[in-house]
Amino acid sequence: MTDITMIDAAAARLKGHARRTPMLSSPFLDDLAGRRVLVKAECLQHTGSFKFRGAWNAVSALEPAGVIAFSSGNHAQGVALAARIKGISAVIIMPSDAPAIKIANTRDLGAEVVLYDRATEDRDALGARLAAERGLTLIKPFDMPEVIAGQGTCGLEIAEQAADEGVHEADVLVCCGGGGLTSGIALALEARAPGLRVRPAEPEGFDDVARSLASGTVQRNASLSGSICDAIITPQPGDLTWPILRRLCGPGAVVSEEQALKAMALAHDRLKLVLEPGGAVALAAALFLPQTGDAVIAVATGGNVDRAMMVRALGQ
Amino acid sequence: MTDITMIDAAAARLKGHARRTPMLSSPFLDDLAGRRVLVKAECLQHTGSFKFRGAWNAVSALEPAGVIAFSSGNHAQGVALAARIKGISAVIIMPSDAPAIKIANTRDLGAEVVLYDRATEDRDALGARLAAERGLTLIKPFDMPEVIAGQGTCGLEIAEQAADEGVHEADVLVCCGGGGLTSGIALALEARAPGLRVRPAEPEGFDDVARSLASGTVQRNASLSGSICDAIITPQPGDLTWPILRRLCGPGAVVSEEQALKAMALAHDRLKLVLEPGGAVALAAALFLPQTGDAVIAVATGGNVDRAMMVRALGQ
Numbered sequence: 001m002t003d004i005t006m007i008d009a010a011a012a013r014l015k016g017h018a019r020r021t022p023m024l025s026s027p028f029l030d031d032l033a034g035r036r037v038l039v040k041a042e043c044l045q046h047t048g049s050f051k052f053r054g055a056w057n058a059v060s061a062l063e064p065a066g067v068i069a070f071s072s073g074n075h076a077q078g079v080a081l082a083a084r085i086k087g088i089s090a091v092i093i094m095p096s097d098a099p100a101i102k103i104a105n106t107r108d109l110g111a112e113v114v115l116y117d118r119a120t121e122d123r124d125a126l127g128a129r130l131a132a133e134r135g136l137t138l139i140k141p142f143d144m145p146e147v148i149a150g151q152g153t154c155g156l157e158i159a160e161q162a163a164d165e166g167v168h169e170a171d172v173l174v175c176c177g178g179g180g181l182t183s184g185i186a187l188a189l190e191a192r193a194p195g196l197r198v199r200p201a202e203p204e205g206f207d208d209v210a211r212s213l214a215s216g217t218v219q220r221n222a223s224l225s226g227s228i229c230d231a232i233i234t235p236q237p238g239d240l241t242w243p244i245l246r247r248l249c250g251p252g253a254v255v256s257e258e259q260a261l262k263a264m265a266l267a268h269d270r271l272k273l274v275l276e277p278g279g280a281v282a283l284a285a286a287l288f289l290p291q292t293g294d295a296v297i298a299v300a301t302g303g304n305v306d307r308a309m310m311v312r313a314l315g316q
Numbered sequence: 317m318t319d320i321t322m323i324d325a326a327a328a329r330l331k332g333h334a335r336r337t338p339m340l341s342s343p344f345l346d347d348l349a350g351r352r353v354l355v356k357a358e359c360l361q362h363t364g365s366f367k368f369r370g371a372w373n374a375v376s377a378l379e380p381a382g383v384i385a386f387s388s389g390n391h392a393q394g395v396a397l398a399a400r401i402k403g404i405s406a407v408i409i410m411p412s413d414a415p416a417i418k419i420a421n422t423r424d425l426g427a428e429v430v431l432y433d434r435a436t437e438d439r440d441a442l443g444a445r446l447a448a449e450r451g452l453t454l455i456k457p458f459d460m461p462e463v464i465a466g467q468g469t470c471g472l473e474i475a476e477q478a479a480d481e482g483v484h485e486a487d488v489l490v491c492c493g494g495g496g497l498t499s500g501i502a503l504a505l506e507a508r509a510p511g512l513r514v515r516p517a518e519p520e521g522f523d524d525v526a527r528s529l530a531s532g533t534v535q536r537n538a539s540l541s542g543s544i545c546d547a548i549i550t551p552q553p554g555d556l557t558w559p560i561l562r563r564l565c566g567p568g569a570v571v572s573e574e575q576a577l578k579a580m581a582l583a584h585d586r587l588k589l590v591l592e593p594g595g596a597v598a599l600a601a602a603l604f605l606p607q608t609g610d611a612v613i614a615v616a617t618g619g620n621v622d623r624a625m626m627v628r629a630l631g632q
Contacts (some may be wrong), residue, residue: 019338019340021338022335022337022338022360024335024360027397027425028421028424031424041360043588044338044340044357044587044588044589048588081343101585105344108344108347109343265623268590268623268626269417269623271360272359272360272364272589272590272591272619273360273588273589273590274584274588274589274590275588303588307581307584307585307630307631310584310626310630311627311630311631314623314626314627315623315627
């Protein structure tokens with residue numbers, strides 16, 4: 001099980017390799033939200049999302065001869081870059097409807113990309129088969145202790161940066177798919193900033209974590225495609241992440257696609273950050289849903305967006 | 317005259333108030349340029365450009381009862397926010413063709429905005445008259461020792477961040493208007509990283525600094541309007557900045573508007589940064605003009621861009 005000791009060990013492995021991303025703010029967003037809004041800019045991490053943290057920690061801790069991963073794109077890029085820096089091979093299994101830029105970027109980072117149909121094929125079975133055939137180590141996108149620990153390093157930084165800003169009591173909204181980043185941050189904050197409470201943020205119609213937290217039992221999404229927030233669409237909370245989410249996180253925050261697009265436009269205007277829809281749902285929740293307290297923290301988890309989608313957001 | 321002692325004093329004043337902006341990079345940009353490309357992300361500074369540095373230093377050092385400034389927008393926002401934090405009044409004289417977002421933002425930051433016609437009115441005379449009438453201290457956009465020293469703090473950070481990246485010999489391309497940031501960075505690097513050489517970057521048709529450096533005498537721009545790079549269009553190098561530019565900087569780098577727009581699109585795709593055209597000319601020079609050495613540093617000076625201009629850039 002991932003714990004704070006594993007997260008501290010991950011932080012040591014990431015030092016000098018992952019970026020310490022900035023905590024940004026804007027008086028305009030503060031005015032809009034009616035409270036201080038602090039934005040952890042993980043879109044500025046290597047490969048444009050937090051995923052490099054977990055990938056680098058897993059590859060560094062396990063020292064595999066080669067790796068395989070399945071991902072809608074951000075985990076893929078994180079694993080591909082980590083493998084490239086380590087000088088090992090990487091096979092990435094991606095859904096055929098992933099944004100073109102994510103597929104292209106993963107290939108350009110030196111990985112072999114294998115496409116599958118998200119609606120009809122079982123990516124876990126495909127990944128297991130390829131891993132066995134080629135002797136590769138599977139780096140799971142969230143349900144893996146080393147990955148959760150790597151993502152948890154983001155929480156260590158949030159604890160320090162919030163304290164630097166004088167914020168000791170606040171909700172921390174985190175864009176949530178399978179829950180690797182959310183649970184990792186929650187473990188880090190439990191140990192280092194217990195006044196900060198983690199709330200998973202999701203898009204409407206794909207709110208498995210919010211419904212799971214509300215009911216106390218694991219809930220599944222009815223569909224796995226059709227959302228512009230593709231980066232954070234997963235079937236259900238993970239076997240390893242769910243107990244952490246249930247113990248430490250909630251309630252969930254659910255925003256519309258329109259709200260996610262508006263948050264993208266405001267991040268463009270006010271923070272000078274490029275966010276993808278799935279990376280903007282936490283900021284959308286901070287800005288557009290009822291919140292409490294003097295301050296709210298939103299983790300902007302990724303910025304790998306097609307130009308056409310950004311143009312759409314800027315038209316809001 | 318501004319010197320390294322004044323820049324160090326400015327850094328002490330800015331500590332805890334201005335952001336230490338990150339130095340970013342992307343393997344995709346490295347591949348495109350054929351060398352390492354390090355990008356100093358000053359668009360992430362408060363108010364979306366480096367201008368807050370000089371404004372905060374001037375307001376902190378001079379302790380005025382109220383301030384007045386003239387600016388196409390970025391200096392305006394920097395002065396307005398610095399005055400708001402200090403609790404003093406601010407009058408900002410802006411050209412009537414400045415981007416709407418810059419005028420609106422300056423007003424929203426609590427300043428009184430006075431518009432003038434860039435082609436027919438003398439902003440210096442207007443500023444001097446209003447300053448005298450109302451007892452305000454003029455905070456010049458570049459030709460003022462305290463402002464140059466404040467902008468120079470960006471150079472102190474570049475010296476440290478380049479060393480952290482193992483870069484000790486490189487050209488530093490800086491988007492250049494009147495030369496406040498460029499000369500401030502050059503003074504800081506002369507003292508702290510003498511292997512880093514500053515090269516001003518400008519748009520075609522408004523390359524007064526490049527022509528001044530090439531000829532050894534101050535050259536003027538033929539026109540002061542009609543560029544999408546409005547943030548860095550000034551009549552000629554400043555009286556205080558020119559001797560520093562001549563001694564320490566050059567040769568100038570001149571890019572087309574199309575290259576600036578392409579750099580904006582690449583900053584969007586690869587760095588997850590929003591840049592305005594005038595804030596992207598240094599990156600454009602780093603990516604699209606012949607360069608030498610293993611690494612090049614580009615200062616991304618501002619991100620206050622209208623949505624329509626970003627949409628235009630993303631269509632490139």
